[in-house]
Amino acid sequence: xxxxAVIGVPSERWGETVHAxxxxxxGQPATAEELMAFCVDKVAGFKRPRSVEFVPxxxxxxxxxxxxxxxxxxxxxxxxxxxx
Numbered sequence: 768x769x770x771x772a773v774i775g776v777p778s779e780r781w782g783e784t785v786h787a788x789x790x791x792x793x794g795q796p797a798t799a800e801e802l803m804a805f806c807v808d809k810v811a812g813f814k815r816p817r818s819v820e821f822v823p824x825x826x827x828x829x830x831x832x833x834x835x836x837x838x839x840x841x842x843x844x845x846x847x848x849x850x851x
Contacts, residue, residue, distance in 0.1 A: 768792065768802075772825050772833045773816065776842040787816035788838055790824055 770790040787814035791797060799819035806815045826834040 768795075770825055772835055772838060774835055774842060775830070776818065776837050777846050778817075783813060784817040785813075786842065787819045789819055789821050789827065791821060 768789055769792045772788045774786050774788065777785040778784040787802065789797075789802065799821075802819050803816055826837045828834055
């Protein structure tokens, strides 16, 4: 992985679950299943991503901080939760 951001996304059962937004390094392919399996022994169960999305780059502000609000807004579109 070159970069990753983790956000909460809607879940019918839990209200929300962990979702990883991943930028892969060029020439290093991976699947969502491989990344989630990698986390099993390394991350506590409630912190493990239940879904993974691959993107070419993460949105950032001018100082380089990841704009998670933009990622959340897309994930929560059409739901009642206020992600602001």
